[in-house]
Amino acid sequence: MAFSTIKDTITFHPLGDAAIVIQAGTDISEDIHERVKQLFSCIEQHPFDGYVEAVQAFTNVTVFYEPYTVYQSAQLKQRAISPYEWVKDYIENLLEDNWQEGNQAKRRIIDIPVCYGGELGPDLEEVARINDLTPEEVVRIHTSGTYLVYMIGFAPGFPFLGGLSEKIAAPRRQTPRMSIPKGSVGIAGKQTGVYPISTPGGWQLIGQTPLSLFRPNAERPSLLKAGDEVRFVQLSEKEFFSMKEEDR
Structure with missing residues (x-):
């Protein structure tokens, strides 16, 4: 699909004087997610002078830039437009020339082992009670799904x-907990997630993984990235502590 056919659904907004938000929709859905990925990929592959980085979220991409570098590089003094206007025009033209919606990249599938319940998942029984299920049924449903990584945020990884x-x-x-152990798997509303580091938080904790999702010394610190698919695999407590020792 050509960018010209959907550009009316994409909007641009300034974020301060050094960033622009490209809104691809309002709903959290796989279709909007694919559009966000396309926007992000296109901008990442065609940076401009003054470009700092692009950050993708559920429904938008934010592009950060150095206003003065853009001002000088694009000779805006002679053109009487602001760095924001120049960046907006640049991105619109870039997308017009490079948009190829519908060519979805193959998704990585990552299996994350989890030990459910007990001290590692102290809220499993509460989640079961809320939904009139047994803890075993909660685990069965949680491990039977495939989950799309919409974005990385809140904490590293x-x-x-x-x-x-x-x-x-x-x-x-x-009442949120003041400290949640690294690797804790939680539920909040209709989302699930994994705490990569120890941090305060209010999600319902149903288990814990021995995997390290955030590795600060690695070339790519975050194990997961937007667009990946995750499957949870149940571990016994013995397997959990064995894998945790190996990870160390």
């Missing part, structure tokens, strides 16, 4: 995963 069954959806805790 934290994946926001879509695709959670409504059968095990649960609200955030009324």
Whole structure:
């Protein structure tokens, strides 16, 4: 599909004087996610003088730039337009020339082992109670799904995963915990996610993975990236601690 046929659905907004937000839609859906990925990829592959980085979220991409570098490089003093206007025009023209919606890249599938319940998943029984299920049924439903990584955020390497069954959806805790162990797997509303580092949080904790999702010394610190698919695989407690020792 040509960019010209959908450009009316994409909007641009300034974010301060050094960033532009490209809004690809308003709904959290796989179609909007694919459009966001296309926007992000196109901009990343064609940076301009003054470009800093692009950050993708659920429904938009934010492009950060150095206003003065853009001003000088594009000789804006002679053109009487602002760095924001120049960046907006540049991105619109870039997308017009390079948009190829519909060519979806093959998704990586990442299996994440999880030990559910007990001290590692202290809210499993509460999630079961909220949904009138047994803890075993919650685990069965959680491990039967495939989850799309919509974005990485909140904490380094934290994946926001879509695709959670409504059968095990649960609200955030009324009182957040001051410290959640690294690797904890949680549920909040219709989302599930994994805490890559120890941090405060209010998600319902149903288990824990021995995998390190954030590795600061690695070439790519985050194990997951937007567009990946995640499957959860149940571990016994013995397998969990064995894998945790190996990870060290």
